[in-house]
Amino acid sequence: MKTRRALGLVGEEARVRGWxxxxxxxxxxxxxVVRDSEGVMxxxxxxxxxxxxxxxxxxxxxxxxxxxxxxxVEADPRAPGGAELRAEGxxxxxxxxxxxxxxxxxxxxxxxxxxxxxxxxxxxxxWRLRHVALHAMRRYLDExxxxxxSPPILTQSAVEGGATLFEVNFFGRKAYLSQSAQFYLExxxxxLERVWSLTTSFRAERSRTRRHLYEYWHLETEEAWAxxxxxxxxxxxxxxxxxxxxxxxxxxxxxLLGRSTEPLERAARPDYxxxxxxxxxxxxxxxxxxxxxxxxxxxxxxxxxxxxxxxxFFVTHxxxxxxxxxxKPDPGRPEVVLGFDLLAPEGYGExxxxxxxxxxxxxxxxxxxxxxxxxDEYRWYLDLRRxxxxxxxxxxxxxxxxxxxxxxxxxxxxxxxxxxxxDRIYP
RNA sequence: GCCGGGGUAGCUCAGCGGUAGAGCGCCGGGCUGUUAACCCGGUGGUCGGGGGUUCGAAUCCCCUCCCCGGCGCCA
Numbered sequence: 001m002k003t004r005r006a007l008g009l010v011g012e013e014a015r016v017r018g019w020x021x022x023x024x025x026x027x028x029x030x031x032x033v034v035r036d037s038e039g040v041m042x043x044x045x046x047x048x049x050x051x052x053x054x055x056x057x058x059x060x061x062x063x064x065x066x067x068x069x070x071x072x073v074e075a076d077p078r079a080p081g082g083a084e085l086r087a088e089g090x091x092x093x094x095x096x097x098x099x100x101x102x103x104x105x106x107x108x109x110x111x112x113x114x115x116x117x118x119x120x121x122x123x124x125x126x127w128r129l130r131h132v133a134l135h136a137m138r139r140y141l142d143e144x145x146x147x148x149x150s151p152p153i154l155t156q157s158a159v160e161g162g163a164t165l166f167e168v169n170f171f172g173r174k175a176y177l178s179q180s181a182q183f184y185l186e187x188x189x190x191x192l193e194r195v196w197s198l199t200t201s202f203r204a205e206r207s208r209t210r211r212h213l214y215e216y217w218h219l220e221t222e223e224a225w226a227x228x229x230x231x232x233x234x235x236x237x238x239x240x241x242x243x244x245x246x247x248x249x250x251x252x253x254x255x256l257l258g259r260s261t262e263p264l265e266r267a268a269r270p271d272y273x274x275x276x277x278x279x280x281x282x283x284x285x286x287x288x289x290x291x292x293x294x295x296x297x298x299x300x301x302x303x304x305x306x307x308x309x310x311x312x313f314f315v316t317h318x319x320x321x322x323x324x325x326x327x328k329p330d331p332g333r334p335e336v337v338l339g340f341d342l343l344a345p346e347g348y349g350e351x352x353x354x355x356x357x358x359x360x361x362x363x364x365x366x367x368x369x370x371x372x373x374x375x376d377e378y379r380w381y382l383d384l385r386r387x388x389x390x391x392x393x394x395x396x397x398x399x400x401x402x403x404x405x406x407x408x409x410x411x412x413x414x415x416x417x418x419x420x421x422x423d424r425i426y427p
Numbered sequence: 428g429c430c431g432g433g434g435u436a437g438c439u440c441a442g443c444g445g446u447a448g449a450g451c452g453c454c455g456g457g458c459u460g461u462u463a464a465c466c467c468g469g470u471g472g473u474c475g476g477g478g479g480u481u482c483g484a485a486u487c488c489c490c491u492c493c494c495c496g497g498c499g500c501c502a
Contacts, residue, residue, distance in 0.1 A: 022461090022462075022463075022464095024460090024461045024462075024464055024465095025458095025461090026458060026460070026461060026464080026465095027457075027459060028459030028460085030461095031460075031462080031464090033462085042461090044461095047459085048459080076460085078460060078461075079462090080462070098452085098453065100437070101438090102437090102438070102452055102453095102463085103438095103463060104438065104439055104451070105439075106438080106494090107494090107495070108494050108495070109438070109439095111494095164501085180502090201502080203500085203501070203502085205501065206428070206500090207499080207500065207501075208495095208498080208499095209496095209498080209499090209500090209501095210497090211501090211502085212500085212501070212502085213502090216502065219502095296499090296500090298499070298500095299497090299498070299499085349502095350501070350502060351502070352502070395502095398501090398502030399502085401502055402502090422494085422495090423493085
């Protein structure tokens, strides 16, 4: 049985198995803290009362050895969790060699032994929290009429800039790892209308920040007939659903991670404020940041802006030249586009980017040419505007960034088990 | 790509021209209740790699590789 259940069986017999988390061998007793997928439990092997073979096994057990123990559960305030197993039997299933992680190691070293580091209680709590957040978002989409679809990862052309593509050899031809499923989702709205996907996206930007991965988990939506505001509402509801899901289903993980729940409670309702790019520039100037209209909002600017809000918030209507060619210009103000970002508070920054898409063939073609892109490469994408084009909008959510904010992590690498960032590809 | 910091024992680091060090870990011993247990003893090194200066280089110089923090780019 799991340690969590065994801890509640005071006065009864229990049997637990797992890995040695801590071991303290005193003269008369051996204390072995056993870790499993649900927590830890202390096993006490008493040299005076336990069978000799159990004592020998406990003596031989090293940190991270796989063990199994059985006996009576007794309440004891000195035991972690308030109860412990008084061993009547103890078996060493597999003795671990000297475990290379003892505590106090540096990040570089720990990343080299990431396959072992991921056993830590802290990281385990993150994976659980992540599961809960993803589950909550999937459930929200499912209950609101969205179809989950499976777009390709191997693609021929870019969605974002071409300089940041990972190239692969496709039987002698060049192909690329997907940066975004957006174009494929756009193709699917003509039959399913509301679609979403969860895929890995790849960006070969040589970023050295704590919020970039080369390979990240991308939750994207696309909806026919939807305007920018419709898409923003979905984005807010999706994030709020994830936050609520974690508050309800991962409260122990939040507390193990030392995460304050106050910012999360404020974000549990999807009524996030929204400002335009123009207003953002105005707010920044008021704080003494020197920005000109048309400048991109960098990390410093984002940080200042997040100081104005204590919930996630939107920034909308960016200057056209700052954003991708597929975003639709505002009909009343063609120098800005109907695009939006959702920024997480507490300095975490951009979690979602979305827009209403350009749905007119000629306008899209003109924008592709304006950007110096080759229209031939976007032929099938342009085709979508030739056969029953409709207004549509969508967004992409960085799952890892959302988890990073919800869990209160100080680096995106710990939002997933084997992060691909910097020059790390091992393990 | 740019700016800054750093590579010395298994790990974290000190040493910064004159015989390679500490703490932790590990191994052995002790201890009837530990919470990263404690006490005693032992173990441990291509000083990231290459070249140079010097009587002598971990230490100074050049090249190179790797790591960390930040910027830009984005999710």
